[in-house]
Amino acid sequence: MAILTASHLKKYYGKDESLVKALDDVNVSIEEGQFAAVIGTSGSGKSTLLNMLGGLDVPTSGSVQIEGNKLEEMSEEQLTVFRRKRIGFIFQNYNLIPYLTAYENIVLPVRLDGKKEDKKFLKEIVNFLELDGKLSNYPSHLSGGQQQRVAIARALITKPALLLCDEPTGNLDSRTSDKVIDLLKMTSEKFHQTIVMITHNPEIAQKADRRIRIEDGRIQSDETVYETDSRVTA
Numbered sequence: 001m002a003i004l005t006a007s008h009l010k011k012y013y014g015k016d017e018s019l020v021k022a023l024d025d026v027n028v029s030i031e032e033g034q035f036a037a038v039i040g041t042s043g044s045g046k047s048t049l050l051n052m053l054g055g056l057d058v059p060t061s062g063s064v065q066i067e068g069n070k071l072e073e074m075s076e077e078q079l080t081v082f083r084r085k086r087i088g089f090i091f092q093n094y095n096l097i098p099y100l101t102a103y104e105n106i107v108l109p110v111r112l113d114g115k116k117e118d119k120k121f122l123k124e125i126v127n128f129l130e131l132d133g134k135l136s137n138y139p140s141h142l143s144g145g146q147q148q149r150v151a152i153a154r155a156l157i158t159k160p161a162l163l164l165c166d167e168p169t170g171n172l173d174s175r176t177s178d179k180v181i182d183l184l185k186m187t188s189e190k191f192h193q194t195i196v197m198i199t200h201n202p203e204i205a206q207k208a209d210r211r212i213r214i215e216d217g218r219i220q221s222d223e224t225v226y227e228t229d230s231r232v233t234a
């Protein structure tokens with residue numbers, strides 16, 4: 001079942017001779033549980049697409065539907081709440097709040113909703129992401145890989161349906177990148193999340209179930225890797 005559908009998505013910047021068609025009629029559906037990589041050259045429209053899919057920016061025209069909800073029909077306030085509850089964002093620069101500890105950063109989205117975190121779930125995520133013993137550290141006292149794992153924990157704490165990641169390992173060395181991606185893949189499998197991830201890194205794209213290539217604001221190729229079905233049918 002598709003968890004996310006974008007139909008005839010366009011995003012144009014400027015006009016006349018300075019018109020940039022950052023997205024030019026993109027149609028894409030992402031299946032529940034899929035790990036989709038978005039690849040393409042610099043300036044091809046990857047971040048624009050991710051921002052539209054996550055309701056961080058408004059398309060010039062077209063529609064984005066997540067779990068049956070049309071983003072363009074939501075008010076700004078409804079969209080903010082929807083994003084916080086159903087979508088986890090992970091960015092290249094981690095976007096952690098420097099004056100909050102790792103723990104406070106992780107639980108922030110739950111607290112913003114006026115709720116208390118599920119302690120058992122928090123423990124499970126922290127343990128899984130190997131952040132035990134780091135929770136009282138401020139971001140400046142964590143390594144890049146640890147900061148990104150805090151950002152992943154923050155994205156997971158609300159149990160979102162969808163994780164949108166923009167170059168999540170762009171600032172990490174290759175060994176740490178590998179580990180972060182493997183953890184992200186494992187956590188999303190464990191907690192049944194769908195991932196859409198922008199990456200420049202061909203090795204990371206290889207780990208995805210699907211590779212969507214964007215060029216000049218259009219989907220140029222879209223390749224899904226199906227696992228071999230080893231069941232014996234009678």
Ligand SMILES: Nc1ncnc2c1ncn2[C@@H]1O[C@H](COP(=O)(O)OP(=O)(O)OP(=O)(O)O)[C@@H](O)[C@H]1O
Pocket residue numbers: 013014020021022040041042043044045046047048049
């Ligand atoms: N706010 C904006 N105003 C005008 N043009 C913009 C704006 N944001 C993006 N663009 C243009 O839209 C196009 C797509 O940009 P986008 O950031 O989506 O590319 P990208 O594939 O993510 O690139 P990169 O890999 O370098 O991050 C580019 O030509 C860019 O210059």
